Amino acid sequence: MDQFNRKRPHGGMTKNQAKKQKFNENILSEAPQAIDVIEYARSRAAELQLLDEATKKRKVSQAVNGLMSISMRRRAMSHNVKRMPRRVREMVTIKANKHKKPSRKHRRRPKNLLQEYIRRQKNKVWLETHIWHAKRFKMADKWGYKIPYQPTNKSARASYRATQHHCQMIDVSYLCCIEILGKEENILNGVSSLCNSQTGPTVAAKMYLEGTREGNCVLYKQNQYPQGPICPATFLWRPKSEREPLRQLWIWCHPSSFEELWKELEACMSVSEKCEVQDISVELSCSIEDMRKGRTLADIANSSVLNNNSKEDKMSTISEEGPKQEDRSKVPKETQDKTKKQKSKKHSSTEKASEEKFVKVINRKSQIGKVFMTSLKDRLVRHRFIGPESQRILAQTLGIADIMFNNKETSYWWKEYYEDKKHSLDFNQQREFWDGVAQCQSAAELSPHAVIGLTVRDPRVIRAMKRNENSDMASESMVVEGIEAVKLMVSQEVSNSPIWEEEIRKTVTSTKKSDFEINQLKSEHLVPGSELMLGEEESRIPVLVIQNPGTNPSAHSHSHYGNGWDLILPAGWSMAFWVASIYHGARAGGLRELQCLANEQQIEHFPEDYPDTSAGREEEARVKSEKEAEHSKRPPAKRPNFTKLDVANPFSWAWDQLVHCDKEDTSGFHVLRDRKDLNTLRKVVNISRGQKKKCLKSSESVERFAPYQDILSRHQKSLVFVKISVNSKGCPEEMGTISIPSKEDVRKMKADKYFVGPLRSQQPDPELEDKKEKKKKAKLLKKGVLNLQPQKTPENREVAKDNVDDGEREIIGYVKHGGFSLNNGHGAGKGFCSLAGLEKLSESLPDERNLVLIRNPRTLQYRFARLSL
Amino acid sequence: MSANFDGTSKSSSVESKEKSSKSFKELIDKEEYDLRKRLPRKLPKRKTDVYITRKTDFACQLERAQKLLDSENEVYVHGLGAAINRAINLALQIQTESQGLVEIAAHTSTVELVDDLEPQTDDLEPETQSRNNSAIHIKVYKINPVKVELKDATT
Incomplete structure (x- = not known):
């Protein structure tokens, strides 16, 4: 009160006021006449400092935002860690000695940037065009490489247009090349055990031996055909020349199966050559200084080998062809020694750079008898x-x-x-x-x-x-x-x-x-x-x-x-x-464009569409875990109930169940790749509209089923790659089922033009119903009403079942990939059917041998589709 | 120029001439060879060229040609083999729809086509087979009445 009064300006005074003034004057006279500011501040310095610190310093990091939903935020959370939920407390507290991220400017200096690039390449390989791609593409971490997946500015449709009308360019440098050097017959002896002539022309085919054509075939594990495929490979022979008795063969394979193929090749070569595999790989170490010059690992490997080899190779070229082979075997060993020496020299001369600064590069090579295998991976x-x-x-x-x-x-x-x-x-x-x-x-x-x-x-x-119309028009002459x-x-x-x-x-x-x-x-x-x-x-x-x-x-x-x-x-x-x-x-374009292209062409793409290879199985496992995670993220009401939809395997393809339905042995299935058998199947299954009438006229059912029996006897557990095209609207989807339509369905389809397909009845989900009942009971109990309900539910279910015709339609295959095909203008896909299933299909519907029903995992609706091989 | 392509290439073409197309058909039927047709040689495409195909919807192709003709004075409609009928049909439809403002002039040619025979077994050489197919090139052009009148006035 007094203080207020003091501040008040003096006006007319009452008696009371006058009294108070007297009192105040007394106090004022007692007060110090001046304040020593410095002393005043000094005595409060500690408090001020505390205040300053408290406002400046965060106790809780700013990373809170991503960790918690907005509804979980509390007042002054950033000052008191204990206001945080306990699970995030540890993540959020700022540690005293946390390394601060250097500024962007510092990070972008060429020297630092390169070091960063090298660090990031340590456990995966970058393509040479990586930095170009990384600026414009989504990058995928796959098969030990960083692979451009899809451009960020282009849709799949734009990419389709590019392939149809313009030019799509894709960097596929991640494909691995294996070079085999040796005499033609030696190479052929070895490699021919990996491929089988039944699948089409092999490495030994006359048309490829000249070296004017690139061939492709599926490679199998040694003499295991038709089981155990490794991967499809393209291969190229070096054209013959009179001077060189040795021939070179390049086998290009996918990085996911490179290791497997390499080992298999070594094994088959050692069998044919009757010789042990000699590993003559050259291990190199390159200093980071070298890498700073903007070269990739492969370059360094190449050039450093070159530096070592150059003298010796000149020597070997002087020597005649006969001893050349021996020379070749010697050279790498010597280089190995030399590189070691060089390495030590480097160590002594340069200020003994720490060994961490060296990056290892392996020049993989092996010798089997007179055949040399070199990995040209990334070369x-x-x-x-x-x-x-x-x-x-x-x-x-x-x-x-x-x-x-x-x-x-x-x-x-x-x-x-x-x-x-x-x-x-x-x-x-x-x-x-x-x-x-x-x-x-x-x-x-x-x-x-x-x-x-x-x-x-x-x-x-x-x-x-610059592109303009004049340059496009070439003169016709x-x-x-x-x-x-x-x-x-x-x-x-x-x-x-x-x-x-x-x-x-x-x-x-x-x-x-x-x-x-x-x-x-x-x-x-x-x-x-x-x-x-x-x-x-x-x-x-x-x-x-x-x-x-x-x-x-x-x-x-x-x-x-x-x-x-x-x-x-x-x-x-x-x-x-x-x-x-x-x-x-x-x-x-990127990897997605390659997949899209294969889907539009309806051809197999490695590794997705090779379910019988190890790379394919890995891919399927990856897809399964991904889909499961996505499904489990959603609350039950916001995700499809696969029990009700009656989908047994919503996240994976159950090839094993397809192939051996009743039999108990569980040896693996394989995909039918025998060219002759596929051709005979094609004659049975592929019927175009014009041919249909002919077939009807000459309906020799015996002849038609004969090939099936024959092929089935040889390939009992086999899948057949099929192309699917949907008759009306709708698209097949991944993991969709391919099943045989009943006679009733076909009759309905023929009668009604707009009949898209039958509807599967919803299956009861006992778990869900139990839950519901429990809830009901709880509610009633709460209300105090005793549960005296008669159990009607099972009867109801039976009635419901009678209304919808629901013959179980037997599943003969699964859709591997599907969607709207821009090339065909309707839904299309590719999948695999079991061979036995195909036989059943043509038995049950001799006139419509390629008509099937397709059901996607998220619907009850079947749709008609046609198969072709 | 062709002298450089002696050796393997020429001999194969000679062989292919010896074997009549019938024998090739047999070989294909025996599943020794797979037939792969090459794309017919195209001339550089001008803006006014319309190549007719049987796989695209007819109405769509008609519309495309019609639109081109709206902006240009002439359109060339090309048809090869089985698409000749379509090409003629398309040109005639444009003409009838134009109510006498459009004329057509057709001429025919022969196009040499090449098929590749890809061996299905290891011990066969790849072959090529060339055959001829007929083609039609129809020039669909506007008769410009305005220009004709002007010319008449000057003469």
């Missing part, structure tokens, strides 16, 4: 071009190099290589052939799987033209010339390429001018934007171009969908060619 780059435009883009990106030279003063690999008359003649043929090819409008105009070897210019030097060349088959000379030589590949990689150098040269160039003329200094890159014919035209599908080219490059050149193709108008 070759493979780009896939899909679509009609790919032709134009490749023709523009790959400028044929000039290999003529006058003086031999400076040494380049191409001078050494093309000094040979034969090689330069080959080169001329290749150039003429490629000129012819470049005039084609589509890759599908050429012979399928043709291999063309080329030596091309540095793509960074050639500038992409030009076109006519090249026709003859293209129509013929590719000869061995055209397919040969220096890329097969390891030394040349390494030189090309190590002598690559860095982007910085090229840009420097460009900036010094007088006329900006014009082509750089580097003359002999320009790199010449050997490449292989492999045609991909796309789908085989048939009555149903659009023909040649998915045709294009594969481009194989030596390591280190991926980025240069990739960016150049992008400039020329290619659209980048």
Whole structure:
């Protein structure tokens, strides 16, 4: 009170006030006349500091936001940890010595950035185009690689359009290549035990041996056909040459089955050669300093081997062919020693860098008798071009190099290589052939799987033209010339390429001018934007171009969908060619686009559609756990009740149950890949509308079922890959069931045009009903009403069952993948049926042998669909 | 140029000529070879070209040609083999719908097609087989009455 009065301005005074004033004056006289500010503050410094600290310092980290729902927040949570729920308390408390993340500016310094990149590559491999992709793609961590999955700015439909009308480019460098070097018969003896001629032409096929075609086949475990498939592989022989008695074979496989295939190859080789496997892998260590120069692991491996080898290899080339083989076996061992020495030298010379700074690279090699196996994993780059435009883009990106030279003063690999008359003649043929090819409008105009070897210019030097209409319109007179060349088959000379030589590949990689150098040269160039003329200094890159014919035209599908080219490059050149193709108008895609393409084409895609391989099983297990997690995340009312829907396996494909329904033995199933058997099945199952009438006229049922018995006897537990197309609306979905329609269903379908399919009756879920009843009881008890209800429910159920016709429709297969097919304009999918099931299908409906019912796991509705093989 | 493609390539083409198409059919029936048709050679596509296919809806193709003709003076309709009927049908429909403002001029040609025979067993060589198929190229163009009148006035 007093204090208030003191502040009040003086006005007229009452008696009371006057009294009070007197009193106040007394107090005031007692008060100190001035305050010593410094002393005042000093005495309260401790308090102030406490206050300051309390406001500045957080006791609880800001990470709270993500950890808890908004409804769980409480006042002043950030100051008192105990207001947090106990489970998050530990995560949220700020520890005293927590390492602070350095600033972005610091992190983005080239030196630090590279170190970070190297750290991130420690347990997985990056593609050479990784950084380009990581900026624009969702990356998937798969099979030991970081693989671009899907572009963030493009939908699946846009990608489909790119494959249909333009050019889709996909980096598939993660595919692994195994090189086998040896005499032809030695290689064939070994490899032929892995493949079976019943599945189609094998590695030993005449048409592939020349090396002008890339072949593909499914590889099996040694002599286990039809059980134990490993993976589908594409393979390519090096064209024969008179000088080299040894032949080279490249087998390309998927990284998920690389290890398995490698071991199997070693085993089969050692059996055929009657020799132990000798592991002659070279282990290398590279300092991080080397990696800072912006090179990938593979480059370093290549170049460092090169440095060691170069002297010795020159020696070995001087020595004659006979002892060469022995030399080869010796070389790696020596290099191993040398690398060790070098490593120690490096240690002593440089300030004894800690061993952590060294990255291990393994140059995998093994020798079995006279056959050498080398892993070219990550040593070759493979780009896939899909679509009609790919032709134009490749023709523009790959400028044929000039290999003529006058003086031999400076040494380049191409001078050494093309000094040979034969090689330069080959080169001329290749150039003429490629000129012819470049005039084609589509890759599908050429012979399928043709291999063309080329030596091309540095793509960074050639500038992409701006696309306008004039450049699109090529003059018609030009076109006519090249026709003859293209129509013929590719000869061995055209397919040969220096890329097969390891030394040349390494030189090309190590002598690559860095982007910085090229840009420097460009900036010094007088006329900006014009082509750089580097003359002999320009790199010449050997490449292989492999045609991909796309789908085989048939009555149903659009023909040649998915045709294009594969481009194989030596390591280190991926980025240069990739960016150049992008400039020329290619659209980048990822793994999803590859899967989509396979789905549109309705062909198998590894590893998803190979359920009998170990990689396929792994993939299925992954899908299962993913789907289960997704399902269990939702509350019961917000997720489908699979008991009611009567779906036994909503998250996985029960192939085992399909194959042996009643029998007790549980040996594995396999997918039928026998070409002849599939052809006979095709004749039975694939009936188009025109053929149907013919079939009806000559309905020889005996003849029709004979093949089934025959095939069944040989492949008892086999699945058959089927293509599904839905008749009316609706799309098949993953894990959908394929079942045999009853006669009643078919009758209804024929009678009613709009009949899509029967409806399955809902199945009772005893668990749920028990729960409901318990709830009811609890409620009644609460109310005080005694439970005197008669049990009517079972009777009710029976009545309900009688109303809906619900013949169990036998399941003969499952849908592996399904959806709306943009190519066909209706729902389509692919799946597997058991062979026995197919037989039953054609027995029960002899007229409609490919008519099935499909039910997705989330519905009760069956839909009619047609199968084809 | 073709001299460079001697050797394996030419000999195979000679062989393929020796074997008549009938024998190939037998081989295919015996499941020794698989037939794969190559795409017919195309000329560079101009804006005014319409290639007719049997796999696309007819109405859709008709609309496309009609739309092109609205903006351009002429449209070339190409049909190959079994699509010839369709091409003719399409051109005629455009003409009838235009009420005499559009004329058509057709000419025919022969297109050489190449089939690949892919062996199904190890010991066979791949073959190619070339055959001829007929094609039609119909020029559908506007007769511009305005221009004709002007020309008449000048003469």
